[in-house]
Amino acid sequence: MNRFVELFCRPLPHLTGGKAFLLRLLMAPNLFFVEVEGAGRLERNGSSPCIYAFNHNNAFESLFVPVLLIWLLGGRRVSFVIDWMFGRLPVVGWLMKQIDPVYVWHKRSTWAFLERRREKAASSSSRDECVRRLREGASIGIFPEGTRNGDPFRLLKAKPGIGSIALESAAPVIPVGIEFVAARRRGRVPLVGKIVLRFGEPMQFERHRASVAGPDAGASRALKRRLAGEIADEVMLAISPLCGKSYPYTESEPEPIPTLKPSMEALCPS
Secondary structure, X not given: OOHHHHHHHOOOOOOOHHHHHHHHHHHOOHHHHEEEEOOHHHHHHOOOXXXXXXXXXXXXXXXXXXXXXXXXOOOOOEEEXXXXXXXXXXXXXXHHHOOXXXXXXXXXXXXXXXXXXXXXXOOOOHHXXXXXXXXXXXXXXXXXXXXXXXXXXXXXXXXXXXXXXXXHHXXXXXXXXXXXXXXXXXXXXXXXXXXXXXXXXXXXXXXXXXXXXXXXXXXXHHHHHHHHHHXXXXXXXXXXXXXXXXXXXXXOOOOOOOOOOOOOEOOOOO
């Protein structure tokens, strides 16, 4: 099916008419910039709540990748974990609020009136909010690196937050790699460019959960922190071959995939 026909005819049963029209408009740039591989894995996961884990390259993908994911899910909402300051930006902030994001409140503001609001909101835990939403049937999207990473060759060390969320919620994690096709050739991630989005197999962490599920295991915060770190590293190791970057923070470091002109599935495979 022609991509432009798909843009206007693809069913979006989980959205109202107005929001479906907005999503179609926001999807238009993805027709030119993004290719998708492994989208069939989303269908196999069905409508079950899960954690989508992405590497993070630059600001360009911050809006377009969430739009594409929600599009592929037929309009089902995915609440992305984002810096609270994005919610204060004109236009972008309004667009982000449409997916009901989970804000992270760590970064301080130099503006006193915003800092007062941040301090008040920071009393709530973004991790606990993610767990609550997953248990209520929603999915979340998260960037375990915790910040933008312009290195075209290596991922950053994962923050343990994704491990804690997976441990507490029992939700599967779907690793997703974002690769800028020209990044390795140029030696840097471009500000704008062709993206390949690759979906991996869902990851379950039953062994880790079993370690904290017994009568004695609720025991140790140190144990939970260690397990959360292990889960975070396993997720990044799964993302590594999907995005073409190495993850050099564990004993086993997978080889990055070569960056070639991709032969991908259609953006919205039929």
